[in-house]
Amino acid sequence: MEHVTITPSILYVGTPVALLVTENPDGTANLAPMSSAWALGQVVVLGLGPEGQTAVNLAVRPELTINFPSPDLWPEVERLAPLTGRDPVPSSKPRHRYEPDKFAAAGLTPAPSGRVRPPVVAECPVRFEATAAAVRPDAGGEFVVIEARVLRVHAATDVVVPGTQHVDPARWSPLIYNFRHYFGLGDELGHSFRSETPRVWASAPSKGL
Ligand SMILES: Cc1cc2nc3c(=O)[nH]c(=O)nc-3n(C[C@H](O)[C@H](O)[C@H](O)COP(=O)(O)O)c2cc1C
Numbered sequence: 001m002e003h004v005t006i007t008p009s010i011l012y013v014g015t016p017v018a019l020l021v022t023e024n025p026d027g028t029a030n031l032a033p034m035s036s037a038w039a040l041g042q043v044v045v046l047g048l049g050p051e052g053q054t055a056v057n058l059a060v061r062p063e064l065t066i067n068f069p070s071p072d073l074w075p076e077v078e079r080l081a082p083l084t085g086r087d088p089v090p091s092s093k094p095r096h097r098y099e100p101d102k103f104a105a106a107g108l109t110p111a112p113s114g115r116v117r118p119p120v121v122a123e124c125p126v127r128f129e130a131t132a133a134a135v136r137p138d139a140g141g142e143f144v145v146i147e148a149r150v151l152r153v154h155a156a157t158d159v160v161v162p163g164t165q166h167v168d169p170a171r172w173s174p175l176i177y178n179f180r181h182y183f184g185l186g187d188e189l190g191h192s193f194r195s196e197t198p199r200v201w202a203s204a205p206s207k208g209l
Contacts, residue, residue, distance in 0.1 A: 014183070016174035017077055019067040020046070021110070021118040022057035029110055029118050030057060030085035031102040033077050035177040036143075037066070044130065046146040047138065051092050053085030055135075055144045062132035063116035064148060067124035071175045071184030076106045076123070078182070115151045125156035125172060166197045 015035045022030050032054045036047030044066055048055040058064060069077055083099040084090075099105050103121075110119035113129050120127045130148040138145045159172040173185040191198055 008179075010180065012177050012179050014176050014178040017069055017074075017177050017182070018046075019069060019077070019080075019108075019121050019124065020054050021065040021067065021121065022054050023061045023063065023118050024053065024057060024085060028100065029103065030054060031080065031106065031108065031121070032085065033080050040147075042150050043133070044128065044148045044150060046148055048144050048146060049092070049142075050137075050144045051086065051090040055146075056086065058132045058146055059135055059144075061117075062135075063118055064130050064132060065113055065116060065118050065120045065127055066130055066148065066150075067121040067127040069121070069124050069175045071173055071182070073108075073123060074175055074182040076108055077175065079106045113152075120154060125159050126167065126174075127154045128152070129154075161197055164196075168197055170197075170199070 012035060015037065017033055017035050018037045020032050020034055022032075024030050030053045032052060034046065034048065034054070038045055046066075048058075080102055082096055083102055083105060084093055084096040085098070085100065085102060086093070087098045087100070089096055089098050103110050109122040111122040113120050116129045116131065120129070128150045129152040130150045132146050133149045134145075134147040136145055137143070155167055159167055161168045169191075170188065176183040176185065
């Protein structure tokens with residue numbers, strides 16, 4: 001395999017899209033798409049621009065929900081892309097416009113959470129209620145790194161292996177952000193020796209099979 005060295009402006013090699021819901025100063029909900037998120041046990045580490053309304057909200061009101069849309073929701077996600085809940089729009093976001101009701105703008109529906117004040121996104125099959133346990137600048141000084149402790153997980157019944165605590169990977173696909181293009185997952189290739197859901201569990205055929 002031959003390689004060249006390149007200097008891409010972004011390093012999104014394919015990460016799930018998450019929709020973060022946080023509480024604005026007036027008690028309304030802000031909804032924002034992001035993809036710099038990964039799980040560390042029961043903590044989700046989030047990377048956010050410091051000037052977005054989401055980071056501003058989390059610095060003072062740490063409760064949030066982390067909602068994972070399925071691939072068919074990419075148009076709703078992209079409708080949120082040029083919007084910010086920050087008013088006035090910061091100069092670092094010259095291509096964004098202020099939108100106070102991003103749920104309506106996206107065509108998505110808020111639904112009550114159980115343990116935190118911000119709502120979840122009704123259309124998302126997998127969603128977490130969480131609290132920002134740590135909010136700090138990243139090493140480069142450009143972003144904020146948030147460690148969000150997950151308090152409760154919601155999963156649509158049709159992506160749960162019946163009678164278990166497991167999400168069925170044959171039935172669930174995240175929406176993947178791949179160098180700013182949206183993808184779903186392809187066919188299953190195999191599973192880890194640590195899988196708690198080997199194919200015998202799956203009551204539906206694997207995606208694409
Ligand atoms: C698919 C997608 C992924 C994004 N990922 C991130 C991210 O990981 N971190 C971030 O700060 N902004 C990310 N953004 C940009 C934010 O959504 C954008 O800054 C937005 O203004 C945040 O809204 P807010 O200002 O209301 O918080 C992403 C946008 C899209 C559409």
